[in-house]
Amino acid sequence: MADALKQNEAKPLEDLEHWEEFLKTRYPEPQPAMATVGGEPEGAFHPKRDKKKFRDYRAEARPSVKEFYRLNHTNQTLDFVLEKKRQFLPRNKRKMGIWEAMEYLNTLVDDSDPDTDLSQIEHLLQTAEAIRADGHPRWMILTGLIHDLGKILCLWGEPQWAVVGDTFPVGCGYSDKVVFPEFFVYNLDYQVPGLQTSCGVYQESCGLDKVHLSWGHDEYMYHVTGEYLPEPAQYMIRYHSFYAAHREGAYDHLMNDHDREMFEWVRKFNPYDLYSKGAEKPNVEALRPFYEELIAEYFPPIMRW
Ligand SMILES: [Fe+2]
Ligand SMILES: [Fe+2]
Numbered sequence: 001m002a003d004a005l006k007q008n009e010a011k012p013l014e015d016l017e018h019w020e021e022f023l024k025t026r027y028p029e030p031q032p033a034m035a036t037v038g039g040e041p042e043g044a045f046h047p048k049r050d051k052k053k054f055r056d057y058r059a060e061a062r063p064s065v066k067e068f069y070r071l072n073h074t075n076q077t078l079d080f081v082l083e084k085k086r087q088f089l090p091r092n093k094r095k096m097g098i099w100e101a102m103e104y105l106n107t108l109v110d111d112s113d114p115d116t117d118l119s120q121i122e123h124l125l126q127t128a129e130a131i132r133a134d135g136h137p138r139w140m141i142l143t144g145l146i147h148d149l150g151k152i153l154c155l156w157g158e159p160q161w162a163v164v165g166d167t168f169p170v171g172c173g174y175s176d177k178v179v180f181p182e183f184f185v186y187n188l189d190y191q192v193p194g195l196q197t198s199c200g201v202y203q204e205s206c207g208l209d210k211v212h213l214s215w216g217h218d219e220y221m222y223h224v225t226g227e228y229l230p231e232p233a234q235y236m237i238r239y240h241s242f243y244a245a246h247r248e249g250a251y252d253h254l255m256n257d258h259d260r261e262m263f264e265w266v267r268k269f270n271p272y273d274l275y276s277k278g279a280e281k282p283n284v285e286a287l288r289p290f291y292e293e294l295i296a297e298y299f300p301p302i303m304r305w
Contacts, residue, residue: 012160013064016108016151017117019164020274025060026179027247029275057179066180072161073183076214078171078195084162084215089223091304093156098146098295099288101305105152122282124148128291130276142294143233144272146225147240150217152305167213167241169251172200177250179243198253207256213242224305228298232265239266240273 013019058066096104105120118126128145153163166179173196174184189195202211213219222238229237244250246266255263 013068015117016154016160016164018062018065019068019160020277022057022061022065023166023243024274026057027243027274029271068161069165069180070183070186071159072165072214073178073180074186075161076168076170077187077189078201078212079188080162081170081212081215085212085219088153088220091224094305095302096305097301097303098149098299099292101149101152101303102145104155105149108151108154118277118279118281120148120151121284123277125282125284125287125291126278126280127272127276129282129287130272138294139230139233139298140236140269142298143229143236143269144276145291145294147221147237147269147273148217150219150221150224153217153220162215163217165214165216165241166243167216167218167239168244169200169202169211169254170214171195171212172202172254173198175244175248175250177244177248202254204253205256206254208239208254208259211254213238216241218242224303225299228300232262235262235266236269239263240269242266246270 061069094104102121102124105124108120124145127147128141131144132141151163154160168174168178170189174181174187174190178184184190195201199206218238218241222234225234225237239246245252245255246263247270252260
Protein backbone atom coordinates (compact mmCIF):
# COMPACT_ATOMS: atom_id res chain seq x y z
CA MET A 1 0.00 0.00 0.00
CA ALA A 2 2.92 2.33 0.73
CA ASP A 3 4.01 1.78 -2.85
CA ALA A 4 0.53 2.67 -4.06
CA LEU A 5 0.55 5.95 -2.15
CA LYS A 6 3.99 6.83 -3.45
CA GLN A 7 2.88 6.32 -7.03
CA ASN A 8 -0.17 8.51 -6.42
CA GLU A 9 2.14 11.42 -5.61
CA ALA A 10 4.04 10.77 -8.82
CA LYS A 11 1.10 10.50 -11.21
CA PRO A 12 -2.22 11.93 -10.04
CA LEU A 13 -4.99 12.79 -12.48
CA GLU A 14 -3.95 16.11 -14.03
CA ASP A 15 -7.61 17.08 -13.85
CA LEU A 16 -10.52 15.45 -11.97
CA GLU A 17 -12.47 15.76 -15.21
CA HIS A 18 -10.26 13.07 -16.77
CA TRP A 19 -12.17 10.47 -14.78
CA GLU A 20 -15.46 11.76 -16.22
CA GLU A 21 -14.00 11.93 -19.74
CA PHE A 22 -13.01 8.28 -19.33
CA LEU A 23 -16.57 7.42 -18.31
CA LYS A 24 -17.73 8.93 -21.60
CA THR A 25 -15.35 6.75 -23.58
CA ARG A 26 -16.84 3.72 -21.82
CA TYR A 27 -20.42 4.93 -22.22
CA PRO A 28 -20.55 7.08 -25.36
CA GLU A 29 -23.41 9.47 -25.82
CA PRO A 30 -26.30 8.10 -27.90
CA GLN A 31 -27.39 10.32 -30.80
CA PRO A 32 -29.24 12.62 -31.05
CA ALA A 33 -28.10 14.01 -27.71
CA MET A 34 -30.63 14.33 -24.91
CA ALA A 35 -33.63 13.72 -27.22
CA THR A 36 -36.61 12.41 -25.29
CA VAL A 37 -38.65 9.39 -26.23
CA GLY A 38 -41.78 8.89 -24.18
CA GLY A 39 -40.46 11.25 -21.51
CA GLU A 40 -37.23 9.34 -20.97
CA PRO A 41 -33.90 10.80 -22.11
CA GLU A 42 -32.67 8.73 -25.01
CA GLY A 43 -29.36 8.32 -23.25
CA ALA A 44 -31.02 6.58 -20.31
CA PHE A 45 -29.53 3.14 -20.18
CA HIS A 46 -31.29 0.02 -19.01
CA PRO A 47 -29.13 -3.09 -18.52
CA LYS A 48 -32.01 -5.47 -19.19
CA ARG A 49 -33.02 -3.71 -22.38
CA ASP A 50 -29.77 -2.50 -23.90
CA LYS A 51 -27.24 -4.91 -25.28
CA LYS A 52 -23.79 -4.53 -23.81
CA LYS A 53 -21.25 -3.46 -26.41
CA PHE A 54 -17.74 -4.58 -25.67
CA ARG A 55 -15.23 -1.78 -25.65
CA ASP A 56 -11.61 -2.13 -24.74
CA TYR A 57 -11.61 0.66 -22.20
CA ARG A 58 -8.18 -0.43 -20.95
CA ALA A 59 -6.62 0.61 -24.24
CA GLU A 60 -8.45 3.94 -24.20
CA ALA A 61 -7.54 4.93 -20.64
CA ARG A 62 -4.83 7.50 -19.99
CA PRO A 63 -2.03 6.05 -17.81
CA SER A 64 -2.99 8.52 -15.07
CA VAL A 65 -6.60 7.28 -15.13
CA LYS A 66 -5.49 3.66 -14.89
CA GLU A 67 -3.17 4.50 -12.02
CA PHE A 68 -6.02 6.39 -10.35
CA TYR A 69 -8.20 3.26 -10.44
CA ARG A 70 -5.35 1.11 -9.15
CA LEU A 71 -5.07 3.36 -6.11
CA ASN A 72 -8.83 3.49 -5.66
CA HIS A 73 -9.31 -0.28 -5.80
CA THR A 74 -6.27 -0.91 -3.62
CA ASN A 75 -7.14 1.47 -0.82
CA GLN A 76 -10.95 1.44 -0.60
CA THR A 77 -11.28 -1.27 2.05
CA LEU A 78 -14.26 -1.73 4.38
CA ASP A 79 -12.14 -0.32 7.24
CA PHE A 80 -11.16 2.71 5.18
CA VAL A 81 -14.81 3.47 4.38
CA LEU A 82 -15.87 3.10 8.02
CA GLU A 83 -13.04 5.41 9.09
CA LYS A 84 -14.04 8.08 6.54
CA LYS A 85 -17.65 7.86 7.73
CA ARG A 86 -16.48 8.43 11.33
CA GLN A 87 -14.42 11.36 10.14
CA PHE A 88 -16.88 13.15 7.87
CA LEU A 89 -20.46 12.13 8.68
CA PRO A 90 -20.61 14.16 11.93
CA ARG A 91 -20.32 17.07 9.46
CA ASN A 92 -18.42 19.40 11.73
CA LYS A 93 -15.94 20.69 9.14
CA ARG A 94 -17.80 23.80 8.08
CA LYS A 95 -21.16 25.59 8.11
CA MET A 96 -22.33 27.13 4.85
CA GLY A 97 -25.23 27.43 2.44
CA ILE A 98 -25.43 25.63 -0.91
CA TRP A 99 -24.38 28.59 -3.07
CA GLU A 100 -21.46 29.28 -0.74
CA ALA A 101 -20.45 25.62 -1.08
CA MET A 102 -20.57 26.03 -4.88
CA GLU A 103 -18.23 29.01 -4.62
CA TYR A 104 -16.00 27.06 -2.26
CA LEU A 105 -15.81 24.16 -4.73
CA ASN A 106 -14.89 26.70 -7.39
CA THR A 107 -11.63 27.35 -5.55
CA LEU A 108 -10.57 23.81 -6.45
CA VAL A 109 -7.86 24.21 -9.06
CA ASP A 110 -5.92 21.50 -10.82
CA ASP A 111 -3.51 21.39 -13.72
CA SER A 112 -6.23 21.98 -16.29
CA ASP A 113 -6.16 24.89 -18.73
CA PRO A 114 -8.13 27.82 -17.25
CA ASP A 115 -8.73 29.33 -20.71
CA THR A 116 -10.52 26.35 -22.21
CA ASP A 117 -11.87 24.52 -19.18
CA LEU A 118 -15.06 25.49 -17.42
CA SER A 119 -15.16 26.32 -13.73
CA GLN A 120 -16.78 23.91 -11.27
CA ILE A 121 -19.82 26.23 -10.89
CA GLU A 122 -20.22 26.34 -14.68
CA HIS A 123 -20.22 22.53 -14.78
CA LEU A 124 -22.84 22.32 -12.05
CA LEU A 125 -25.03 24.82 -13.88
CA GLN A 126 -24.68 22.96 -17.18
CA THR A 127 -26.03 19.76 -15.63
CA ALA A 128 -28.89 21.60 -13.93
CA GLU A 129 -29.75 23.60 -17.07
CA ALA A 130 -29.88 20.44 -19.23
CA ILE A 131 -32.37 18.90 -16.78
CA ARG A 132 -34.37 22.14 -16.69
CA ALA A 133 -34.44 22.34 -20.51
CA ASP A 134 -36.10 18.90 -20.66
CA GLY A 135 -38.90 20.04 -18.36
CA HIS A 136 -38.08 17.85 -15.35
CA PRO A 137 -39.31 18.68 -11.81
CA ARG A 138 -37.64 21.43 -9.81
CA TRP A 139 -36.14 19.00 -7.29
CA MET A 140 -34.39 17.18 -10.13
CA ILE A 141 -32.94 20.43 -11.50
CA LEU A 142 -31.65 21.13 -8.00
CA THR A 143 -30.18 17.63 -7.80
CA GLY A 144 -28.25 18.29 -11.01
CA LEU A 145 -26.91 21.48 -9.46
CA ILE A 146 -25.66 19.95 -6.21
CA HIS A 147 -24.87 16.30 -6.95
CA ASP A 148 -21.10 16.87 -7.25
CA LEU A 149 -20.65 19.38 -4.43
CA GLY A 150 -19.10 16.62 -2.32
CA LYS A 151 -15.95 17.13 -4.38
CA ILE A 152 -15.10 19.78 -1.77
CA LEU A 153 -13.53 16.79 0.03
CA CYS A 154 -10.52 17.49 -2.22
CA LEU A 155 -10.15 20.87 -0.53
CA TRP A 156 -9.73 19.14 2.81
CA GLY A 157 -6.74 17.17 1.61
CA GLU A 158 -8.51 13.96 0.61
CA PRO A 159 -6.72 12.14 -2.24
CA GLN A 160 -8.45 11.91 -5.62
CA TRP A 161 -9.10 8.17 -5.21
CA ALA A 162 -11.14 8.93 -2.06
CA VAL A 163 -13.27 11.61 -3.74
CA VAL A 164 -14.10 10.51 -7.29
CA GLY A 165 -14.18 7.27 -9.28
CA ASP A 166 -16.80 4.60 -9.91
CA THR A 167 -18.23 3.44 -6.59
CA PHE A 168 -18.72 -0.21 -5.56
CA PRO A 169 -19.80 -2.10 -2.43
CA VAL A 170 -17.10 -2.89 0.13
CA GLY A 171 -17.39 -5.82 2.56
CA CYS A 172 -18.47 -8.32 -0.09
CA GLY A 173 -17.09 -9.95 -3.23
CA TYR A 174 -16.14 -7.65 -6.10
CA SER A 175 -18.05 -7.87 -9.34
CA ASP A 176 -16.05 -8.14 -12.54
CA LYS A 177 -18.47 -5.51 -13.86
CA VAL A 178 -16.59 -2.89 -11.83
CA VAL A 179 -14.10 -1.10 -14.08
CA PHE A 180 -10.53 -2.53 -13.88
CA PRO A 181 -11.54 -5.41 -11.57
CA GLU A 182 -8.01 -6.87 -11.77
CA PHE A 183 -6.79 -4.17 -9.36
CA PHE A 184 -8.88 -5.60 -6.51
CA VAL A 185 -6.24 -8.25 -5.84
CA TYR A 186 -4.22 -5.45 -4.19
CA ASN A 187 -7.04 -4.63 -1.75
CA LEU A 188 -6.40 -6.02 1.76
CA ASP A 189 -10.04 -7.18 1.93
CA TYR A 190 -9.27 -9.49 -0.96
CA GLN A 191 -7.29 -11.66 1.47
CA VAL A 192 -10.24 -11.97 3.91
CA PRO A 193 -12.46 -14.88 2.81
CA GLY A 194 -15.47 -13.59 4.82
CA LEU A 195 -15.41 -10.37 2.81
CA GLN A 196 -15.21 -12.13 -0.53
CA THR A 197 -18.40 -14.19 -0.66
CA SER A 198 -21.08 -12.73 -2.93
CA CYS A 199 -22.94 -11.19 0.05
CA GLY A 200 -19.97 -10.79 2.42
CA VAL A 201 -21.08 -9.02 5.61
CA TYR A 202 -24.56 -8.35 4.16
CA GLN A 203 -27.71 -10.42 3.70
CA GLU A 204 -29.08 -11.25 0.28
CA SER A 205 -31.68 -8.65 -0.87
CA CYS A 206 -30.94 -6.55 2.23
CA GLY A 207 -31.32 -3.27 0.36
CA LEU A 208 -28.53 -0.90 -0.65
CA ASP A 209 -29.09 1.39 2.34
CA LYS A 210 -27.51 -1.40 4.43
CA VAL A 211 -24.51 -1.62 2.12
CA HIS A 212 -21.30 0.39 2.49
CA LEU A 213 -20.14 1.78 -0.84
CA SER A 214 -16.60 2.89 -1.54
CA TRP A 215 -16.08 6.35 -0.06
CA GLY A 216 -16.29 9.48 -2.17
CA HIS A 217 -18.16 12.66 -3.06
CA ASP A 218 -21.39 10.74 -3.74
CA GLU A 219 -21.75 9.15 -0.29
CA TYR A 220 -20.65 12.31 1.48
CA MET A 221 -23.13 14.55 -0.38
CA TYR A 222 -25.94 12.04 0.20
CA HIS A 223 -25.43 12.52 3.93
CA VAL A 224 -25.08 16.31 3.71
CA THR A 225 -28.39 16.69 1.85
CA GLY A 226 -30.12 14.05 4.01
CA GLU A 227 -33.89 14.24 4.01
CA TYR A 228 -34.14 17.67 2.43
CA LEU A 229 -34.66 16.22 -1.04
CA PRO A 230 -37.25 13.66 -2.23
CA GLU A 231 -36.15 10.05 -2.22
CA PRO A 232 -35.45 9.74 -5.99
CA ALA A 233 -33.00 12.64 -5.58
CA GLN A 234 -31.30 10.88 -2.68
CA TYR A 235 -30.85 7.84 -4.91
CA MET A 236 -29.47 9.97 -7.75
CA ILE A 237 -26.92 11.51 -5.40
CA ARG A 238 -25.78 8.37 -3.58
CA TYR A 239 -25.59 6.08 -6.60
CA HIS A 240 -24.69 8.32 -9.53
CA SER A 241 -21.15 6.84 -9.78
CA PHE A 242 -22.27 3.25 -9.07
CA TYR A 243 -21.83 2.34 -12.75
CA ALA A 244 -21.48 -1.41 -12.08
CA ALA A 245 -25.09 -1.35 -10.85
CA HIS A 246 -26.90 1.30 -12.89
CA ARG A 247 -25.13 0.61 -16.21
CA GLU A 248 -24.01 -3.02 -15.89
CA GLY A 249 -26.75 -4.56 -13.72
CA ALA A 250 -24.31 -5.94 -11.12
CA TYR A 251 -25.01 -6.33 -7.38
CA ASP A 252 -28.70 -7.03 -7.96
CA HIS A 253 -28.48 -9.66 -5.18
CA LEU A 254 -27.98 -6.89 -2.60
CA MET A 255 -30.90 -4.81 -3.83
CA ASN A 256 -34.50 -5.00 -2.73
CA ASP A 257 -37.49 -4.23 -4.96
CA HIS A 258 -37.57 -0.63 -3.78
CA ASP A 259 -33.95 -0.12 -4.89
CA ARG A 260 -34.80 -1.58 -8.30
CA GLU A 261 -37.73 0.82 -8.66
CA MET A 262 -35.66 3.82 -7.55
CA PHE A 263 -32.76 2.94 -9.85
CA GLU A 264 -34.95 3.96 -12.78
CA TRP A 265 -34.40 7.51 -11.50
CA VAL A 266 -30.66 6.96 -11.22
CA ARG A 267 -30.65 5.86 -14.87
CA LYS A 268 -32.77 8.83 -15.87
CA PHE A 269 -30.28 11.15 -14.21
CA ASN A 270 -27.07 9.59 -15.57
CA PRO A 271 -27.16 11.01 -19.15
CA TYR A 272 -27.41 14.53 -17.74
CA ASP A 273 -24.41 13.87 -15.52
CA LEU A 274 -22.33 12.37 -18.32
CA TYR A 275 -23.31 14.30 -21.41
CA SER A 276 -24.36 17.81 -20.36
CA LYS A 277 -20.86 19.24 -20.09
CA GLY A 278 -20.44 21.13 -23.34
CA ALA A 279 -18.05 23.90 -24.27
CA GLU A 280 -20.62 26.67 -23.90
CA LYS A 281 -20.22 28.69 -20.72
CA PRO A 282 -23.43 29.30 -18.79
CA ASN A 283 -23.96 32.87 -17.58
CA VAL A 284 -23.52 32.37 -13.85
CA GLU A 285 -24.74 35.77 -12.70
CA ALA A 286 -27.81 35.69 -14.96
CA LEU A 287 -28.79 32.22 -13.69
CA ARG A 288 -28.01 32.86 -10.05
CA PRO A 289 -31.42 34.34 -8.97
CA PHE A 290 -33.33 31.33 -10.35
CA TYR A 291 -31.03 28.90 -8.55
CA GLU A 292 -30.90 30.85 -5.29
CA GLU A 293 -34.69 30.67 -5.18
CA LEU A 294 -34.66 26.95 -5.99
CA ILE A 295 -32.06 26.25 -3.30
CA ALA A 296 -34.13 28.15 -0.71
CA GLU A 297 -37.18 26.06 -1.62
CA TYR A 298 -35.51 22.88 -0.33
CA PHE A 299 -32.55 23.72 1.87
CA PRO A 300 -31.99 25.86 4.99
CA PRO A 301 -29.73 28.91 4.49
CA ILE A 302 -26.90 27.30 6.48
CA MET A 303 -26.04 23.60 6.42
CA ARG A 304 -23.47 21.47 8.20
CA TRP A 305 -20.61 20.06 6.12
FE1 LIG B 1 -20.22 12.90 -9.40
FE1 LIG C 1 -21.43 14.77 -11.96
